[in-house]
Amino acid sequence: MSAPDRPLLLIAHGSRDPRHAATVAGVVEQVRALRPGLEVATAYLDHCAPRIPQVAGRLPAAVAVPLLLNxxxxxxxDIPAALRAAGADLPVADVLGPARPRVADAAPATGPLxxxxxxxxxxxxxxxxxxxxAVGSPTVRARTGVVLAAAGSSDPAADAATRAVAAEWRRTRGWAGIEVAYASAGGPRVPAAAAELRAAGARxxxxxxxxxxxGLLPDRIADAAAEAEAxxxxxxxxxxxxxxxxxxxxYLGACREAVAAPALSASA
Structure with missing residues (x-):
């Protein structure tokens, strides 16, 4: 099976909130529209069905793509453990957000973001x-401070990746400022981040x-935005x-890596 023909297994976290699965289905629909003929399946870590063991076993040639930002x-x-438990040795693509090389996962977050x-x-x-x-207006952007409101994580690499998004978004768009806030875990909440932006001059x-x-965390962010009078x-x-x-x-990047890996092994 050639790389572009490998099925895509989209792995999402799952939620008791039905809007979560509906959103995942929307992403799948968009992917299929962009690449007609590509087999796309969905599996969840928790709460929703089907779970990873129910799907991965019948797609031995698939490439797994985590629908995760960090x-x-x-x-x-969780995802590697679930795939191992299912007896599925699938290539796993990187997350959608910025990430450091996977070989450094155990190391502290150091160096450039x-x-x-x-x-x-x-x-x-x-x-x-x-x-x-009006995001297309440089004047509006220069007067607007943005709170990038993430879920939050105890993993320092995840925090660094979110800060990298904030830094690059501000650098390339010219916002008055961007502050990162979290709906859970440690770190500032939305009202504190909004206050920082206003104190720095954001109109x-x-x-x-x-x-x-x-889901629960986005709803919590919405409540916090109302409290902050965003x-x-x-x-x-x-x-x-x-x-x-x-x-x-x-997906395509992981396909290329999967094709290259046997060639590297053969030449070693």
């Missing part, structure tokens, strides 16, 4: 524009959830076209 515990441990894909930044732009912010404050699907609240990234394109980019 390479934290779910990507480093990883760079996010322009597709990820474009998806964030899209959601702010959909909420009514307006927009809250951009750095999350893929609706001027704009974007939707989650969801089934944005850029997210589907990023999924395909990760």
């Amino acid at each position: 390479r934290a515990f779910h990507a480093k441990h 990883p760079v996010p894909s322009p597709l990820l930044l474009a998806a964030l732009d899209r959601r702010l524009a959909g909420a009514g912010l 307006r404050v927009a809250v951009a959830p750095y999350l893929l699907a609706p 001027d704009v609240l974007a939707e989650v990234l969801g089934a944005a076209p850029e997210i589907a394109r990023l999924v395909l980019r990760r």
